[in-house]
Amino acid sequence: MKEDYYDILGISKGASAAEIKKAYRKMAIKYHPDKNPGDNEAENKFKKAAEAYEVLGNEEKRAKYDRFGHQAFEGGGFGGGGGMNMDDIFSQFGDIFGGGFGGGFSGFGGFGGGGQRRAKGSNLRIRVALTLEEIANGVEKKIKVKRKVQAPGTTYKTCSTCNGTGQVTRVTNTILGRMQTASPCTTCGGSGQMIDQKPADADAQGLKVQEEMVSIKIPAGVEDGMQLKVSGKGNEAPGNGIPGDLLVAIEEKAHESLQREGDNLHYDLYISISEAALGASKEIQTVNGKVRIKIEPGVQSGKILRLRGKGVNSLNGYGKGDLLVHVNVWTPKTLTKDQKEFFEKMANDENFQPNPEKSDKSFFEKVKDMFS
Template sequence: MAKRDYYEILGVDKSATAAEIKKAYRKMAIKYHPDKNPGDAEAEAKFKEAAEAYEVLSNPDKKAKYDQFGHQAFDGSGGFGGGSMNMDDIFSQFGDIFGGAFGGGGFSGFGGGFGGGQRRVKGSNLRIRVKLTLEEIANGVEKKVKVKRKVQAPGTTYKTCSTCHGTGQVTRITNTILGRMQTASACNACGGSGQIIDKKPDEADAHGLIVKEETVSIKIPAGVVDGMQLKVSGKGNEAPGNGVAGDLLVAITEEKHATLQREGDNLHYDLYVSLPDAVLGNSKEIDTVTGKVRIKIEPGVQSGKILRLRGKGIPSINGYGKGDLLVHVNVWTPKTLNKEQKAFFEAMRADEHFEPKPESSDKSFFEKVKDMFS
């Protein structure tokens, strides 16, 4: 099923400010929160849907990518992953949104670390850069990369934190002129996880983690652009205890092609033809992202003519078809001639066939540029 528009889900338009987006999400989250709708699967689904929309629209970089590419910018690696979200992920990332909306104590029963539930700490994210050729970008590719990430050391055991008694937070009561005020914050003893190290091997760090090299498979969709960032969930550093692993953030770098230049979804190719080929016509082999193809050069072709090969460009990241390959014809004029060649062209100076006679179909440079971008 196609995903709904994130702006539609939160009931805001694209010009909404960060504060308006946050306010709209808070309203949706309170309305569909599982504590208010126990056993209601539809409400839970809408709660997750709103959380996914806010996770993207509240992040300036993700919001910019979504505005440009839509859901395709995150498919297979971005957002929360739709139906795979769990309540722990949502509450751990958006706890500050809800504040005291549910009796001042937050939420209960979903491991969010509010109202007595145990908080699940998330491990840190890792970042890598992956270089792709134009051919890989055009066809999509699966890359296997080696990543050094922190994982729980074998033999490490944890026990309930005695400071927070496993809740992951400590409560403080302060007397003010307005009366007694209760505040809650993450437990310093366990870092908010609710657990502390019981036993660990010597090679593990203070959190019971070791560094391990792992091969990670990354599926990269066709049509990605230079600078785009993909996310592989759960392949960052693990968290101690019952925490959830961070994510692996993959930045895309596009390698320069020897003969093709990319412009959005279109590709450009400079084709140089000799003067005899331009006069008599010929066929030429050129590069594309799917291999070499042979194109026909019509007799009398003019320098600057653009041949459009439809569908030979880059697939749209939004799934709207493919771009084109624009072949720019450049007639190569010889710089040196022998006596016989020079005599031939001297004789042709006055020949009417060599007189420039542009027709209405022979467009100017500016008209060609206009056509190229239309």
């Protein structure tokens, strides 16, 4: 089982944003690769801490994690840090380390000894519409994606401006003395490489658009608006760069007869006055086909029947929701002469007079039970 993000940073679930940042900085400095050269265990803890901070340090992601756990960021990588590498960590959280380590480090990820960074390709965004059945059970989708890839025949050479370091150093004379600053090379974008040769159908960066079939595993229980990240399936970067990611926004299609509320589903069942009085056997729709249920004689309009385990699979792996069947007794709007005479005879009949028992719950009690 994947380690809890709060445990990784050694904080409680009620920790403030400042406490989370402080805990991450402490761990990042302790296990920083510059302080632990060649130590794979320290590097692993360094990455774990960054992954935990990427989620807990973001208010929206933290709320999803608190509600769904790791499942909110799995099944393809929901916005979490599972696919983070050293380039990602230092580009996103480099400011947290302060000035103690400079802008890079030696021997890890995409940084060279001179602080060179590997360029990262841009992300792509698509939207995938899912049926309620697909959401309830999980699904694997194959999507055609047009992404930029390195064109065959493209070659690169060392950038003449930065000599392959990816950075340009400037020395400025100030009243406090000579100050040295380093910034990404604008000629090569910090990659340390420039185009040497490229085919005619490639763009200025040596890339060309290519259509590719991408398989996306979507776990059961996702919600409308959630975002799935497929690492490395965005646009490629020039030279020896890191591909961007494919971000997939989830869209939930409306179902013709079922309404979703979290992991539970709701179904409106309409029955006649005769069926309500005599009882009936009715067929209803679920996400996994139709089932038949028994309506007891004397059922009241507004009765809620709970079919356990007939809802949506929980995203956090805690079982399945229920299907709540709302019984509605349909009153005819027009009557024949015989029907009207029958109901007129029954109007004062004691058996037809409303006589709710103590066990019959009010509307507000039913609503309360439904949400609890």
